[in-house]
Amino acid sequence: MAGDPDILDRELADPQGSAGEESRLDEDDRLKPGFVREVENALDAGDESAAYDLVEPLHPADIADLFELLERKERLALASAISDLMTADVIAELNDFVREDMIEALPAAAAAAITEQLDTDDAVQLIEDLDAEDQQAILAELDAEDRLAIETALSYPDESAGRLMQRELVAVPEHYTVGNLIDDLRSPDRNSDDFPTDFWEIFVVDHRHHPVGTCQLSWILTTPRDVAIADVMKREQTLIPVEMDQEEVALRFQKYGLISAAVVNDDGRLVGQLTVDDIVHIIAEEAGEDALLMSGAGEGDINEPLREAFSARVRWLIANLGTAVVASAIIAFFGGAIEQLVALAVLMPIVASIGGNAGTQTMAVTVRAIAMNQLTRSNTWRVLWRELKVAMMNGVVIAVLIGLAVSVIFTPPLGAVIAAAMVVNIVISGMAGVLVPVAFDRMDQDPAVASSVFVTMITDSMGFFAFLGLAVASGLVSL
Amino acid sequence: MAGDPDILDRELADPQGSAGEESRLDEDDRLKPGFVREVENALDAGDESAAYDLVEPLHPADIADLFELLERKERLALASAISDLMTADVIAELNDFVREDMIEALPAAAAAAITEQLDTDDAVQLIEDLDAEDQQAILAELDAEDRLAIETALSYPDESAGRLMQRELVAVPEHYTVGNLIDDLRSPDRNSDDFPTDFWEIFVVDHRHHPVGTCQLSWILTTPRDVAIADVMKREQTLIPVEMDQEEVALRFQKYGLISAAVVNDDGRLVGQLTVDDIVHIIAEEAGEDALLMSGAGEGDINEPLREAFSARVRWLIANLGTAVVASAIIAFFGGAIEQLVALAVLMPIVASIGGNAGTQTMAVTVRAIAMNQLTRSNTWRVLWRELKVAMMNGVVIAVLIGLAVSVIFTPPLGAVIAAAMVVNIVISGMAGVLVPVAFDRMDQDPAVASSVFVTMITDSMGFFAFLGLAVASGLVSL
Numbered sequence A, B: 001m002a003g004d005p006d007i008l009d010r011e012l013a014d015p016q017g018s019a020g021e022e023s024r025l026d027e028d029d030r031l032k033p034g035f036v037r038e039v040e041n042a043l044d045a046g047d048e049s050a051a052y053d054l055v056e057p058l059h060p061a062d063i064a065d066l067f068e069l070l071e072r073k074e075r076l077a078l079a080s081a082i083s084d085l086m087t088a089d090v091i092a093e094l095n096d097f098v099r100e101d102m103i104e105a106l107p108a109a110a111a112a113a114i115t116e117q118l119d120t121d122d123a124v125q126l127i128e129d130l131d132a133e134d135q136q137a138i139l140a141e142l143d144a145e146d147r148l149a150i151e152t153a154l155s156y157p158d159e160s161a162g163r164l165m166q167r168e169l170v171a172v173p174e175h176y177t178v179g180n181l182i183d184d185l186r187s188p189d190r191n192s193d194d195f196p197t198d199f200w201e202i203f204v205v206d207h208r209h210h211p212v213g214t215c216q217l218s219w220i221l222t223t224p225r226d227v228a229i230a231d232v233m234k235r236e237q238t239l240i241p242v243e244m245d246q247e248e249v250a251l252r253f254q255k256y257g258l259i260s261a262a263v264v265n266d267d268g269r270l271v272g273q274l275t276v277d278d279i280v281h282i283i284a285e286e287a288g289e290d291a292l293l294m295s296g297a298g299e300g301d302i303n304e305p306l307r308e309a310f311s312a313r314v315r316w317l318i319a320n321l322g323t324a325v326v327a328s329a330i331i332a333f334f335g336g337a338i339e340q341l342v343a344l345a346v347l348m349p350i351v352a353s354i355g356g357n358a359g360t361q362t363m364a365v366t367v368r369a370i371a372m373n374q375l376t377r378s379n380t381w382r383v384l385w386r387e388l389k390v391a392m393m394n395g396v397v398i399a400v401l402i403g404l405a406v407s408v409i410f411t412p413p414l415g416a417v418i419a420a421a422m423v424v425n426i427v428i429s430g431m432a433g434v435l436v437p438v439a440f441d442r443m444d445q446d447p448a449v450a451s452s453v454f455v456t457m458i459t460d461s462m463g464f465f466a467f468l469g470l471a472v473a474s475g476l477v478s479l
Helices: A015-023 A033-044 A048-055 A059-068 A072-080 A088-093 A097-106 A106-118 A120-127 A131-142 A142-155 A179-184 A215-219 A244-254 A276-295 A306-333 A337-342 A343-371 A380-409 A410-440 A447-475 B015-024 B031-042 B046-053 B058-070 B073-079 B088-093 B096-105 B108-117 B120-127 B130-142 B144-154 B178-186 B217-221 B244-253 B276-295 B305-334 B335-340 B343-371 B380-409 B412-444 B447-473
Strands: A171-173 A203-207 A212-218 A262-266 A270-274 B171-173 B201-205 B211-216 B260-264 B272-273
Touching: A015 B046, A015 B260, A033 A048, A033 A059, A033 A179, A048 A072, A059 A088, A059 A097, A088 A106, A088 A120, A088 A262, A088 B211, A097 A120, A120 A131, A120 A142, A120 B130, A131 A142, A131 B178, A131 B201, A142 B201, A171 A179, A179 A215, A179 B217, A203 A215, A203 A270, A203 A410, A203 A447, A212 A215, A212 A262, A212 B171, A215 B178, A244 A276, A262 B096, A270 A276, A276 A343, A276 A447, A276 B178, A276 B276, A276 B343, A306 A337, A306 A380, A306 A447, A306 B343, A337 A343, A337 A447, A337 B096, A337 B276, A343 A380, A343 A410, A343 A447, A343 B201, A343 B276, A343 B305, A343 B447, A380 A410, A380 B272, B031 B046, B031 B073, B046 B073, B058 B073, B058 B244, B073 B260, B088 B108, B088 B120, B108 B120, B108 B130, B108 B144, B108 B272, B108 B343, B120 B130, B120 B144, B120 B171, B171 B178, B201 B217, B201 B272, B201 B447, B211 B217, B211 B260, B244 B276, B272 B276, B276 B343, B276 B447, B305 B335, B335 B447, B343 B380, B343 B412, B343 B447, B380 B412, B412 B447
Parallel strands: A171 A203, B171 B201
Antiparallel strands: A203 A212, A262 A270, B201 B211, B260 B272
16 A cells, blocks of 8 residues: 655645636536536547546546546546546545446456555455455455455455554554654654555554554644653543444444544454544445435435346335235225215325325434434433324324315315324324334334335325224214 | 643543443443433432432543433433533533523523633534523623634624634644744643644645645654645645535535635635534534435424424425325316226325335435535436436336236226336336426525425326326226
8 A cells, every 4th residue: 555655745736726626616516517518528539638638637536526427438438538647535535336337347457556556445445346356356466465454354344444444553652752753753764554644643552552542643743752642642542343333433433523543353452543534424424324215215326326226226116015005905995985975085195195294204303313322212202202292283283274174175074084084193103203213223223224114104004094984983984 | 712731731531431431331332221210310319429420430422412311300400410520522512402401591600611611613502502692691701702702603604614613723824844833832832722622734824814735733743843834735725715504514524535624714814724523513414414304304303392393394294285185186186087996096095105105215316416416417317317217117117016916906907007107107206306306406495305395296196197097098987
């Protein structure tokens, strides 16, 4: 992996660069469509150097965005046109699906050349989703040390801290002073291969290489040389076990406001570090995925291959078909009543639809609270009671509105029936919206994944049952 | 605001502390219900010192979590029992609603004492949601400098960078060397009031106090004393205008992997800094809020006051009532057809429900892509076409399943009608799921907020219309 480039040689960026770049971005930091079209035109015309000149001033993150906006064929053409701009930063910023697709299209030697530039964490991300054959082809091209580092990382579970961590970090023994550390860091013979490109904290380890403390660089810089690092460091640390799932890692970073954290193996040895710039993507991904999961859209990425998007979604549509059939069976049971009064058929979807909406609201709130660790066994009953109160308030308002309208347009008895059914269904929906996700959470299942199907089934079925049942019970129609 | 505590005096944490703390947390990092109950019992018994002993070993973030898990009365009792543990870190980690409620319950002098300990950004967060009277009471208790800093921050728009930033930062002139900076930082007479408690980068400014570069602390530490900082710093910077909305700020931090960023006013002067530990909360909040917004649950926080939760949600239920009435009107139009064949009433909700589900899937994917800046004018048509293909694949599968089932249970002609209606509705739903949020985005409206209502209206109405309309068109029933 690349070490820190010699700092004195760090290229001074062109001061015009950022101004030029800005004109390619709109006020929301998105690439302007006109600019994207210019690149497309250059690529379509086969003019690689024009494409290069257009893209060269962009920030790596914007180059990555540009790839995502292009069509597949254009992506490969652009990659070939700007091969020396395809830095680690661009690769790391690419959408997972786009990256995987592009790497698969590259020859193994070219993919290995890119992999070698990357820190372990980015290198692992690059090849972990490839199939075994492609992985082996790239690994075979790497030198032994890099290969070993990546193979070790790949031996950890998918989406675990071991996959995400950087092996490169700065660790010092307990007896070190601030002066010792600064001298070490300035020394030109520090092993550049194990040296991180960016670091924000250093780790203090004992003779077994177990972390005993963490020290922010600002504490080092504000402390005289002769002070021992052990006297400045913070002993209370948030250690990350190497097998911990990335969702849990993201929550810890968020909860404790971490910038970096030591990763330890089963024996408690320091084996790597995680830095927040790698974790923010996961925090956003995990927080954002609940909306997708609840809707039944799987990974829900516009770059996801068509077949994967189809199979993720059709599964939930089929599940939903099952719940819709249950609701239909209830309507069929009341078929005779509908034949007597067709207004029932006209109005029944209103009860089901509003109940469904109320249930989805409560479910979204509950799933979010569970994800944020705000809803635990300690306050489940309080939250359920709170949602019940909100549901009753909502139920009364909606019942009055629809009850009055139906009384005027149809008849007052039908208005009374739909009003009562609405209150019943909104209250049931509110309870289902809390209890279904909580039940999944207790069973150690992700509440965002399957709650929708059950909540929808309950709100639909109960909506039809309450409305048609009350119509029969009130003597408005008979079975 | 408090400066950096003298580092040499930094208290060494009790090494048993973290072990003790861990036993209070379950494997998901949540406070164990048994522990929470112990604290509740101590508070109910009025035993403040028992409560103190229980809470004392906790990390500030866990103390904040504990407050959120308690009932309102217990929260105030706990705050009084552990007043000297109510540090800035605890306050900053508290849920907004819980914090606001608790601060309102405190006397102004006590609230001011807490405010004084905080960095500007946390202090602003503490009082920005209070009503004007409470704000004034607290501000009046502060000393002039703190008051001015907070009043300046409050003069920026709600949810802007100016509200979030810390005024405290380290800035040096262009001619400084690494040695000059280190000497300054070690100097005991640095003005502790303007000195940040944590910092990760330093800013280099010109004579007008405009930022010209940023320097990571690791670059300083790895560079000899006599090198000019201007030779190590990065000139390409991501500057944050003080009025920028927090959602945009969060996207920039995420996109460019920032640890900290300079905040500049309209004249380009450096006025503050933002650090990623304050932004991760916003990244998570903004990414997570789409699920809540799409469901129509407003802020959707379990700690939101009942009245606010009710008014946020009932508004969307009423909007949904409107769309349900439109769907009902379509059914009413086909009332005669339903009277001839009650099976239509039994089956019609299936078509609407599956269409609604398919539309929600596509909408969730589209809203997420827009939020992540992945879907822009450059690729709208490609994404629409992609979703259309997914919708057609889904439509065919679902149509075959329901068509066969209805053919067997009812009649083959009815099976053909529902199959055709299903394809039509899923395709329309897929298009609506893309076009509705894109249209809101083009009109500079948050696509997560109002898309649901429109998508639901289209999928419901079209579901009923396609199914009942095709039943009439096929001659199965007459109008």
